[in-house]
Amino acid sequence: MLMTLDVGNTNITVGVFDHDDLKATFRMTTKTPRTSDELGMVLWTMLSTRLIDSSLIHDVVISSVVPKIMHSLENAVIKYFHCTPLIIGPGVKTGISVNSENPKEVGADRIVNVAAAYHLYHQACLVIDFGTATTYDYISAKGVFEYTVISPGIEIAAQALWSMTAKLPEIEIIKPERVLSKNTVSGMQSGLVYGYIGQVEYLVRRIKEELNQPQLKVIATGGLGRILVNETDCIDEYDPDLAFKGMKIIYDKNQKGNRE
Incomplete structure (x- = not known):
């Protein structure tokens, strides 16, 4: 089995593959700081709750934006x-190229997203990742990661709203039925x-x-x-x-023998 670890600023999301079948996902x-023993035990425990034998994990891939x-x-x-885990970064084959003023600035999380989109759809795509930040990443029909837009995520916006205003409460981020509201909480949610x-x-x-691509395929991901x-x-x-x-x-x- 293959374990994939996507390390974000808020959560580490974990996926376990049995060949091409995604058997389980979870997050922590x-x-x-956390010690290696703490991290190892948490992963072992979470795998066991999904009835996955940790001894069957033969390889691990890590995509991280948290050095x-x-x-x-x-x-x-x-x-x-x-x-020894495969850590996605410079020197790792991804199947795409990056056309950026500074390719090293492009996070591994965005590389894995556009690589997946290009491999799955074989066309130009815009990938929107609703995470701690929201990223809009464009990959061309030739597999070139060319453009990006980055904005604060909805959770960051929410935290700024209630942490920087004295009378606005911390709220659950859910969609109210209507835009117009008669109370503070649903007004904030709206x-x-x-x-x-x-x-x-x-x-x-x-x-x-700007791309002159009105039919551009748009793919969204991220828990939010x-x-x-x-x-x-x-x-x-x-x-x-x-x-x-x-x-x-x-x-x-x-993998050895794969020359793509």
């Missing part, structure tokens, strides 16, 4: 799973959710106009995308497992 908070956790996480994999939908629709429209994806027709597909699929694709491309 990205806490720093501080990597020393402990890499050692946890070596100590508890007895393999502004956050409907306002964010407006941002997404405007940016997608402008991106399509569930709140928004059914509220707009500018998103063609929602795939919460896109990063796992991208890591599996990159893992396959880096």
Whole structure:
């Protein structure tokens, strides 16, 4: 089995593949500092709750945007799973190329997303990842990662709203039935959710106009995308497992004998 670890600023999401079948997914908070033993035991415990024998994990792939956790996480994999993880970064074959002023600035999380989108759909795509930040990444029909837009995620916007205003409470991020509201909580929810939908629709429209690609395929991913994806027709597909699929694709491309 192959274990994929997507290390984000808020959560570490984990996917386990049995050949091409994604058998289980789970997530844990990205806490720093954590020891390698803490990380190893958490992974072992979570695998056991999914009835997965940790001894069957033969390889591990890591995509990370949190450098501080990597020393402990890499050692946890070596100590508890007895393999050296493939860490996605420079020198790793991805099946795409990056046309950027500074390719090293492009996070591994975005590389795995666009690599998956290009491999799965074989066409130009815009990938929207609703994470801690929301990223809009364009990959061309030739497999070139060319453009990006980055905005604060909806959770960051929510935290800013209640942490920087004295009388506004911390709220659950859910969509109210109507835009107009007669109370503070649903008014905040309306502004956050409907306002964010407006941002997404405007940016997608402008991106399509600037690229002159009105039929550009738009794929969304990220846990917070569930709140928004059914509220707009500018998103063609929602795939919460896109990063796992991208890591599996990159893992396959880096196996001995694979010269793609």
